[in-house]
Amino acid sequence: MSGSLVENLINELSRLPGIGRKTAQRLSFFIIGMPGEEAISMANAIIKIKEKARFCKNCFNITEDEVCSICRDPGRDRSKICVVEEPSNLIVIENARIFRGLYHVLLGSLSPIDGITPERLKINELTKRVKEDNVSEVIIATNPNTKGETTAQYISQLLKPLGVKITRIAYGLPIGGDIEFADEVTISKALEGRNEM
């Protein structure tokens, strides 16, 4: 009986990304050794997030309320919208503390071969915000890969007629990297996006 309980926990934990069976085993035994209230509070955190978390009705960030804390913050520059694919991308940009505008999460990226068409993403909602909310700049921060680029191109063509400034985050070499190890596409994009010093 106890064997199957442990087994069950290991199975559940190994569903998480980046957690292999070995790690799941280690975590399971750590949880078994935890004080009861700590383990229960951890389990409750999972239950609560599934019960309370939802998408912001404005930007589709994850929030507990109807509108997320970024959209509610009066100190943010409402004329700039940074477009990202996933809420996890938003958090990374937010942590850099350099962008003070609002966000728009698409909840995915366009992919012809996977049948991910514009209507499957929050693109209409973005267009609506640009039309109605006095937006002056849309910064497209989708991933620097084919799906992200296809999405960026589509959005840019869609929004251009609305007279809004559209920018794309720069492609380039990773900081701390060495040009020697960069491939031709990365180098070409970095050269195209060069800045005057």
Added chain:
Amino acid sequence: MLTGTEGIVLKTQKYGDADLIVTYLTSDRGIINAFAKSPRKTRSRFGSSLEPLTHARISLWGKEQSLPRITQADIINSFRQIRDNFQDFINASKLVEMLISLIPEGIPNKRLFAFFLNILNFIKSSGQETKEALHLIAQIRLLTAIGYAPRLKGCGKCGTRSLDFYPDSGTTLCGKCASLPLAKGKPFIRINNKVIHFYTHSIEWPINISNRLKPNPETLTELSGLLDKHLTYLLSKKLRSSEFLAATTRPRPRPF
């Protein structure tokens, strides 16, 4: 076992945290799947070498039957010009989807590899004014190369002249043959001589002079509709890329 080959990336699928499963059309093993560890991390040594359509020299570790791991991928031709052009990329995706849906994995086909590479080079280097026709020619030639092209040159049963294409039979049929039990009452598409003319030349002319074919927009629309119906019948489903194309090229303020 470590082996090397040349491949064109057909598609990639996220796998786990930061890994990818890459589907290649290879020069010597046909379509294969391989696994890449952590290419999605910003500092990955794979860089852009696993992006769709990239032609690369790849090193694989592991048995062919199980999922081999990509240990190295050196770009021969990135084909980034195709990915950077929205219409070109969707149309190339359609070719890729046709390959993946119609060709079983692991069957070597050196000619198909060379052919597909040739098509990508051609899309990459062609001017925008002839692109629409070129994309259609590429589809027709690909279907011909893999033996799934529809027959539009006379009745498929008796050879008599005919302008009625029956998707269920994959061919044009004359009135007499169409009334036989197998085709009777089945839907058909009425085509015209311009469509047949363009179609025939698309197959017969070398691709490098195919830009001399100057079809009118109606011919392109009709033939492309016919091919989509043909493919839908072959695959018992619509191509996702065709649906994507339709969803993104509806009338809008400014064309792409």
